[in-house]
Amino acid sequence: MYKLLHSLVCLIEALIYFIEYYYSMIAYILLQLNTKIILNTKP
Secondary structure (H helix, E strand, O other), X not given: OHHHHHHHHHXXXXXXXXXXXXXXXXXXXXXXXXXXXXXXXXX
């Protein structure tokens, strides 16, 4: 029973880590796109 609970906690931690990594990648890409757009629209 304890082993099952432990593996479940590990799985949730891995999922949270993956989601945080994924979101930081998306935020970084959006930031890069926004800077490119801002630089391109400058007269």
